[in-house]
Amino acid sequence: MRPEVVTRPERYRWSSRGGNAMGEQDDLLTHHMLYLALGINPEERRRHYRELFRTDLDQRSIAEIRASLNKNCAPGSNRFKAQLETLLGRRVRPAKMGRPRKHLDEPR
Numbered sequence: 749m750r751p752e753v754v755t756r757p758e759r760y761r762w763s764s765r766g767g768n769a770m771g772e773q774d775d776l777l778t779h780h781m782l783y784l785a786l787g788i789n790p791e792e793r794r795r796h797y798r799e800l801f802r803t804d805l806d807q808r809s810i811a812e813i814r815a816s817l818n819k820n821c822a823p824g825s826n827r828f829k830a831q832l833e834t835l836l837g838r839r840v841r842p843a844k845m846g847r848p849r850k851h852l853d854e855p856r
Contacts (some may be wrong), residue, residue, distance in 0.1 A: 758770055758772070764777050768783060768793075768794065769794055769797050769798045769801075771790060771791075771794055779793075819842045821840055821841055821842050822840035822841070826841075829841050
């Protein structure tokens, strides 16, 4: 089965853009406190939300996001990843490749 490709994000079945940016009714959508802080009324919040996505990402940023997602890791700076690991209590950066090194004091 091929993934669905859409021309506009709000047309993707699982996107919250229709509700957040366009004001469409979505019974599954619960607005996050950061979204609610975008404005004092629904229209202002929707307008500011749309502004967040007006600029396209550069190719380097897109490549970094794709590389992180392909490794099942969080994209972002090392500081951000360290904060996420502390908050979530789990790894969000890729583990070192290969077997762990043996310590000389371990029995063989």
